[in-house]
Amino acid sequence: xxxxxxxxxxxxxxxxxxxxxxxxxxxxxxxxxxxxxxxxxxxxxxxxxxxxxxxxxxxxxxxxxxxxxxxxxxxxxxxxxxxxxxxxxxxxxxxxxxxxxxxxxxxxxxxxxxxxxxxxxxxxxxxxxxxxxxxxxxxxxxxxxxxxxxxxxxxxxxxxxxxxxxxxxxxxxxxxxxxxxxx
Ligand SMILES: Cc1cn([C@H]2C[C@H](O)[C@@H](COP(=O)(O)OP(=O)(O)O[C@H]3O[C@H](C)C(=O)[C@H](O)[C@H]3O)O2)c(=O)[nH]c1=O
Numbered sequence: 411x412x413x414x415x416x417x418x419x420x421x422x423x424x425x426x427x428x429x430x431x432x433x434x435x436x437x438x439x440x441x442x443x444x445x446x447x448x449x450x451x452x453x454x455x456x457x458x459x460x461x462x463x464x465x466x467x468x469x470x471x472x473x474x475x476x477x478x479x480x481x482x483x484x485x486x487x488x489x490x491x492x493x494x495x496x497x498x499x500x501x502x503x504x505x506x507x508x509x510x511x512x513x514x515x516x517x518x519x520x521x522x523x524x525x526x527x528x529x530x531x532x533x534x535x536x537x538x539x540x541x542x543x544x545x546x547x548x549x550x551x552x553x554x555x556x557x558x559x560x561x562x563x564x565x566x567x568x569x570x571x572x573x574x575x576x577x578x579x580x581x582x583x584x585x586x587x588x589x590x591x592x593x
Pocket of ligand 1: 456458472473531548575
């Protein structure tokens with residue numbers, strides 16, 4: 411697995427080595443040893459799977475507050491999505507900057523999103539499916555969210571949004587006094 415850094419510290423893209431033969435292909439999706447430089451003392455405690463039907467549908471932007479802040483590793487196992495991380499760490503040099511990458515069942519890329527970063531994605535192909543590996547368990551009381559279309563962040567989404575949850579459309583907009591998340 412090759413780990414590619416991005417301009418946002420801790421946000422990385424892992425390239426998966428796919429071994430092909432006449433039967434098809436094999437790839438190692440997760441390896442604690444290979445990902446030790448990223449995981450440190452963290453462990454995967456929950457794996458989630460989402461299916462999203464409509465191209466243009468958008469989920470996010472989500473994160474969890476301390477003490478259940480989480481690192482997420484996200485893979486697309488069917489279809490194609492535009493996957494985005496936003497740096498909400500007040501002391502980070504890339505505070506309020508975002509990074510996006512196309513994840514697909516074809517390119518086998520995995521996005522690593524550290525604690526203090528919000529995550530969201532837009533579906534580019536119908537019936538796309540994601541697998542999320544989480545280092546903290548789901549804790550509704552620690553859920554945080556921000557708007558995918560917040561002008562302060564100005565994320566470039568490839569398609570017009572065709573479907574979004576009431577919760578995700580209702581996150582408050584950030585203002586110039588926003589001081590980020592505490593970790
Ligand atoms: C995360 C989670 C959710 N739920 C329940 C809560 C809701 O009743 C339902 C859907 O949850 P939510 O609308 O938060 O799911 P998404 O909007 O698809 O959020 C997902 O996509 C965005 C982009 C992410 O980054 C989140 O980590 C990921 O969970 O599942 C659970 O029961 N367990 C869980 O671990």
